[in-house]
Amino acid sequence: MSPPGIAILGAGIFAKETHIPALATLGEGAAELKAVYSRSEKSAKEVAQEAQELLKTTTPPAVYHDGDQNVNLDALLARSDITAVIVVLPITLQPSIILKVLAAGKHVLSEKPVAPDVAGGLKLIAEYNSVYKPKGLVWRVAENYEVEPAHLAAGKVLKSGKIGKINSYNVRVVNYVGKDSKWYNTPWRTIPDYQGGFLLDGGVHTAAILRVILPSPIVSLSGYASLNQEHLAPHDVINATTRNADGSHGLVELHFGAPVPSRSTLAGNGISVTGSDGWVFLDMVKGKDANGKVYPAVRITTRTVTRDDKGLPTGEKEEVIEERSQGVEVELKSFFAAIAGNNDGFGDPFEALKDVAFIQAGLNSNGSPVDLVKLVQQ
Template structure:
């Protein structure tokens, strides 16, 4: 068995606590967490304490670093440590590209949270820098897009690729959310007043764009859409409606909103219609043993047009665990293709095109090419 990969977590926010730490715990000896960095001492200390409990580590065993930590306690000091091989970056969207480069320059392998960058142009610049400077040095950079890694969505994509519903004709993907001012995600300061396009539509919407490319068999090619703001606290936009055509000629409707007035009526529904059947993807929760706990599952239902028979695939959501497992394998020389920055760039292109289309047709390939 390979030795654990020694890592640090950069960013002490909600997702590091509720997603990265449980995934590291479930992966067992794959990773060895050594340090936490955050902009403030208090948030770094808090996450370190949570991590020590979650991972059954000795008290005060994790080193903490923060912006005012002095020469021996800031991010530069963390990155100078030779005993840390890789970093997980979960920082505000506009901060991440520069930090990705800083970590690569320090010789660390990097997995950074989605989106790959705030804009397509920023993403292209970052990817070109990695490909020309750091990839030749043997350094690995991956984008943490957990929807791409979800077994349920991968199973749906595999079923469609195997033509279990025949040739794809059209599809409809509806993702409806309610984000209130008292929600934990909204209370994050950099989300409350976003300095990046689309607000929650970019931050959360790239997940849905990743689901599209994971499930559908042909690359998305053209998009026409409208964006709007329906709840003032979610400025600059909270809703997009788009019509998208794929390279193979199939087309569909992508509806995404974070602006529902209540949680009633929300949720995800992804229906793909083919010449020989229909594939439907939904999500559901099962209550856990403790009060208030639940486990989410993805259900894929395939209905044959020939005889009406159905096949069901049910997978527990575990995308963060899968993406971190994939990253570790890639660091060790085994590339399964997950988390490639160029693919994550396509997700940003979908959201950016939807925000700026105003009803006009946007060529997604040209959008990326013209941003170089």
């Protein structure tokens, strides 16, 4: 099967700095970028030109925008040579656009979160399952943390029993988002019209990691949400306790309202999981290739009890795995494979909805336990 012709809807930071470079890494055998859409002609042109440079094509992808009905989104979706669309638009716009693209007969990869809230996500998934999935259309949610090689590797370690029976885990994710942050200075993030602000936009990543690495699903959450920095309204902090189906439990700190950068850099960010025979720690680090170029990576440190012939503890053994961050490349490759009929199970919208449920529960719990299983069965 020939590579699909694709379009990118959205000309923001993540489309420019992540999706297009990921397509370039995968090469022309994965997909051909034929079109770029944005509400403004200017931003669409900028992304198209950047795509031409990175993808090394003779001409840029076609530009579509809302300023001319001859080259608007409907015109893009009418093209028969475009079989799949990557949606990288503001959170509240995505559900309607996803349905519009599916109605046009195109496969969809939409950026996380799957929807602004659980109720909206359930409705969206129900319509896909009843109307579009039977037609053979693929819809996946682009949650790159779900497919990061390091996270999958950590999941294998924890599910293998290497550290014994898992008892508890601790999560600390502290971020400094100043008013000069490029992520803050996008209009839809500056004045969010969805619950949680950065907690929803970024916090679903942490929920996805826990969903992938822990052997047992999180079934209950009790926590509190608050606002530490006024410019990050409505909330920028969640502290929660969680319980898993197997009886293990955790403490989760999600904090996007650090007052100064050091609160983030010196906080000890990472995820630790403790079992009866050892523990595992995941943290983000900087790696270097053979040419000295720095790249983002995830490090997995496993420490296990060593024992003598009688089974008595003698010390501990350390093993370290470091994987380059490449979740977007993996999710794109996986999406294109699914279009070709090879479904690996990643990107499932209902699984992504569990991540939204995690954040929604943290925002609304106010100290009372929230049944996460029931929440996604409304």
